[in-house]
Amino acid sequence: MIAACDIVLAADNAVFSIAEVRWGLHASIIIPQLADAIGIRQLRRYALTGERFGPQEAVRIGLAHTVVAVSALEIEGARIVDHLLANGPEAIAQTKAWILKSAWADLDEAEFAAIVESHSAKRQSPEAAEGLASFAEKRAGRWKA
Numbered sequence: 001m002i003a004a005c006d007i008v009l010a011a012d013n014a015v016f017s018i019a020e021v022r023w024g025l026h027a028s029i030i031i032p033q034l035a036d037a038i039g040i041r042q043l044r045r046y047a048l049t050g051e052r053f054g055p056q057e058a059v060r061i062g063l064a065h066t067v068v069a070v071s072a073l074e075i076e077g078a079r080i081v082d083h084l085l086a087n088g089p090e091a092i093a094q095t096k097a098w099i100l101k102s103a104w105a106d107l108d109e110a111e112f113a114a115i116v117e118s119h120s121a122k123r124q125s126p127e128a129a130e131g132l133a134s135f136a137e138k139r140a141g142r143w144k145a
Contacts, residue, residue: 002063003033006096009076010055010064018043022050024131024141029119032112036103038062 002008002016010016018034020027027034027047034043042061046053058064068076084092122128127143134141 001030003030003037007080008058008064009073009080010058010067011070011073012055012067013070014055014058014064015052016054016058016063017050017052018047019050021048022131022141023135024125024127024129024143026119026122028115028122031115032103032107 018027031043031047034047038046038061046061055064055067059067066076130143131141
């Protein structure tokens with residue numbers, strides 16, 4: 001979810017993961033945002049392994065902007081909001097629209113629809129049912145028959 005955020009403050013005790021494969025799913029619905037945030041090489045590593053990583057690694061690969069002590073999150077968040085509120089709202093909206101248009105310029109409507117369809121189909125698969133059950137039950141997935 002944070003790959004779709006404009007600004008990401010990571011608590012110093014945060015843990016991150018692109019965990020869908022651990023649940024028998026794939027991250028197709030967020031791959032465009034993740035690719036923009038962390039690049040294809042890092043995306044291949046973390047989306048394929050599902051491994052967990054800390055806030056410093058999240059900053060290093062571009063998933064988060066900065067690491068903040070848990071006790072300072074509210075203060076730092078307020079500081080960022082103050083900066084946003086000091087700017088022209090239409091200018092911000094138009095800037096964001098152009099950034100997003102530029103970021104996904106190579107993804108046409110048919111490709112986006114295919115991503116959504118693939119994601120939906122995978123979520124309804126037996127593998128996903130087992131993966132989501134294993135997540136809810138806090139156990140490893142039973143992938144082998």
